[in-house]
Amino acid sequence: MGIQIEYLPLTALDCQPPSWQDKVLGAVSFGESADDLKGRHLHGHIPEIYLNAPVLAGSQFASEALLDDALNTEISQPLISDKHGQIRYRLGEHLLFGVISLDESPELTSPGGANTTPALQQVTEIAYQQIFALLDVLGYTHVYRFWNYMADINGNGADTQAGLERYRQFNIGRKNVFLQVGRAQGHQLPAACALGLRSGPLSIAFLAGKTPSVAIENPRQVKAYHYPEQYGPLTPSFSRATLAQLGQQLCLFISGTASIVGHETLHAGDIVGQTNETLVNLEAVVSEANRIQGGPVFDLSNACFRVYVRHAGDLDRIRETLRNHFNRQVKAVFVQADICREALLIEIEATVQ
Ligand code: 3EB
Numbered sequence: 266m267g268i269q270i271e272y273l274p275l276t277a278l279d280c281q282p283p284s285w286q287d288k289v290l291g292a293v294s295f296g297e298s299a300d301d302l303k304g305r306h307l308h309g310h311i312p313e314i315y316l317n318a319p320v321l322a323g324s325q326f327a328s329e330a331l332l333d334d335a336l337n338t339e340i341s342q343p344l345i346s347d348k349h350g351q352i353r354y355r356l357g358e359h360l361l362f363g364v365i366s367l368d369e370s371p372e373l374t375s376p377g378g379a380n381t382t383p384a385l386q387q388v389t390e391i392a393y394q395q396i397f398a399l400l401d402v403l404g405y406t407h408v409y410r411f412w413n414y415m416a417d418i419n420g421n422g423a424d425t426q427a428g429l430e431r432y433r434q435f436n437i438g439r440k441n442v443f444l445q446v447g448r449a450q451g452h453q454l455p456a457a458c459a460l461g462l463r464s465g466p467l468s469i470a471f472l473a474g475k476t477p478s479v480a481i482e483n484p485r486q487v488k489a490y491h492y493p494e495q496y497g498p499l500t501p502s503f504s505r506a507t508l509a510q511l512g513q514q515l516c517l518f519i520s521g522t523a524s525i526v527g528h529e530t531l532h533a534g535d536i537v538g539q540t541n542e543t544l545v546n547l548e549a550v551v552s553e554a555n556r557i558q559g560g561p562v563f564d565l566s567n568a569c570f571r572v573y574v575r576h577a578g579d580l581d582r583i584r585e586t587l588r589n590h591f592n593r594q595v596k597a598v599f600v601q602a603d604i605c606r607e608a609l610l611i612e613i614e615a616t617v618q
Pocket of ligand 1: 413457489501502503525
């Protein structure tokens with residue numbers, strides 16, 4: 266078994282046949298306006314997050330659905346959906362997909378109080394505590410992938426005494442919990458991404474399983490959890506990729522990848538330069554996974570990509586750069602989102618199997 270990723274226009278989610286619904290672990294949906302998205306619902310039992318991020322190519326709205334392939338081939342238990350606290354999740358024999366969205370309610374920060382832990386840090390801690398508690402209870406203790414979305418990721422936190430960039434506030438909350446639950450060591454860290462949206466709650470999606478995955482790093486980049494302090498007081502908790510054995514199928518979940526070499530941002534202001542550097546980094550992660558696996562298992566040109574673009578106007582040059590690199594059409598969805606460093610114009614994540 267493995268995992269299957271499908272890109273669909275949002276409206277198509279509702280009209281898939283029951284046999285399709287039976288296989289869906291969950292979905293991440295992107296659209297222009299969160300309000301427009303609220304009107305529709307994937308069948309209530311399937312976890313889905315709606316992200317206020319315009320889709321730049323293809324239909325106006327898009328969903329990325331994760332399907333559990335086991336159900337194509339084997340006789341197996343039906344997927345089970347449930348809730349736990351604010352988490353909605355769905356699980357099969359090997360995989361669990363879950364989502365949680367938490368508002369940064371103003372009550373969390375006591376104005377003028379001595380304890381001015383930023384609301385974003387607090388909701389990040391609440392979300393991650395809930396997620397790990399659930400996974401421990403259910404026995405899906407190994408997280409392969411986190412997707413993190415928040416409003417105003419590059420905002421300077423001027424509303425808090427800390428005055429820290431919001432991505433850095435998020436990193437503090439995330440790492441605090443990873444430390445609390447004993448998951449902060451490099452080989453334990455999952456693949457991840459962290460993106461900024463125009464508005465909306467902190468929204469986290471995650472994919473976990475019962476068997477450990479192998480954390481992969483990129484020899485061209487400093488490990489994110491070893492970034493120097495100039496990028497924030499607590500480092501980001503993620504590895505560059507995770508290599509997971511899903512039944513018979515090997516799967517590589519590659520983190521959001523950007524134009525960073527060592528720990529520095531390269532090609533500021535140059536979208537073609539950043540896209541090419543990102544591709545070199547993605548290829549380096551795939552090579553590293555193949556080296557560890559002991560053979561050419563993974564080929565980046567077979568991947569499913571999600572491309573986050575800071576400036577919609579860069580789309581054509583990005584697509585052309587991808588075409589030049591792969592010499593063929595690749596499976597990708599392009600969405601507008603803010604990247605976690607101000608100078609980064611693009612971030613690309615990929616799933617390869
Ligand atoms: C980077 O390489 C770019 O904080 O979860 C990529 C993937 C990035 C994941 C995260 C951040 C995260 O540092 C940013």
